[in-house]
Amino acid sequence: MADSERVKRRLKEDRIPEAFWPDEWGEKKKRPKEIAVVDVNLCFPCMKCPEFCPVGCIEQLRPGTVQGRGDNQPVQVRVEECIGCYICVEVCANLTDYDAIRMYPTELIEQALDVEIGDVKPDEYHPARPWDEDFAEGGSFRHVGKGSRIVEKMNAEERARAGFRPHGRSS
Numbered sequence: 001m002a003d004s005e006r007v008k009r010r011l012k013e014d015r016i017p018e019a020f021w022p023d024e025w026g027e028k029k030k031r032p033k034e035i036a037v038v039d040v041n042l043c044f045p046c047m048k049c050p051e052f053c054p055v056g057c058i059e060q061l062r063p064g065t066v067q068g069r070g071d072n073q074p075v076q077v078r079v080e081e082c083i084g085c086y087i088c089v090e091v092c093a094n095l096t097d098y099d100a101i102r103m104y105p106t107e108l109i110e111q112a113l114d115v116e117i118g119d120v121k122p123d124e125y126h127p128a129r130p131w132d133e134d135f136a137e138g139g140s141f142r143h144v145g146k147g148s149r150i151v152e153k154m155n156a157e158e159r160a161r162a163g164f165r166p167h168g169r170s171s
Contacts, residue, residue, distance in 0.1 A: 028055055031119040032084025034103040036077045037135045039142060040066050042100035043074030049088040049101065050075060055121070057081035058088060059128050066130055074100070076128035079109055081121050086149060093148035102135070102145025112141060 038049075040061070050058040061073040077088070084103065092101045106117050112134050115126075134140045154162065 028081060028083050028121045029119065030083075031117060032082060032106055034084045034086075034146070035079050035082045035106050035109045035117065036084070036086075036088050036101050036103055037079065037109070037131055037145070038074060038076045039100045039102065039136045039139075040074040040076060040130045040132050041136045042098055043092075044098060045072065045075050046096050046098070047075070048091050048096055052087050052091050054085060054087065055081055055083050057083075061128060061130060066132065074130070076130060077101075078126060078128050079113060080115055080117060080126055082117075089146075090148055090150060094150055099147060102142070102147055104135070104141060104145050108141060108144065 036058075038058075045060055047060070050056070050060070057078045058075050059078065060075050063071045063073060065073055084106070086103060089101045089103055093099045109115065110117055113131065130136075132139065135142055135145070
């Protein structure tokens with residue numbers, strides 16, 4: 001069964017995120033051009049993105065990690081394991097309306113977080129961290145991140161019908 005068919009079945013609908021579908025789920029095979037990072041201030045953990053991550057690199061942060069959230073902690077990507085497929089970005093933006101996940105150039109992630117992104121999963125587990133100073137709204141790099149490619153492809157009329165507002169305007 002094709003990977004996209006599995007996702008359709010799990011969503012119980014034909015509308016699925018438009019993203020790169022790895023041939024084999026579960027294994028990192030090359031160094032990605034971009035890495036996903038969650039804005040922890042916009043994530044109210046519905047747990048959809050971990051469910052759809054083909055390599056299982058998204059996890060809920062430990063209780064108390066983000067102050068004021070108690071046990072209701074957001075999720076975050078273990079950046080060294082991300083394959084850059086955009087699936088989590090599309091799931092978050094189009095199925096939950098949170099739009100909390102952005103893609104960033106791998107080199108930026110490596111520099112900003114002082115990590116090395118390779119072409120395979122690291123041998124050692126590194127728990128996810130919030131990265132809120134750099135990648136949350138108002139952080140150093142949030143404006144650099146790329147969001148949903150589906151939304152980008154929509155024309156103005158389609159965006160208005162879907163309830164999206166132009167950047168810089170509020171209703």
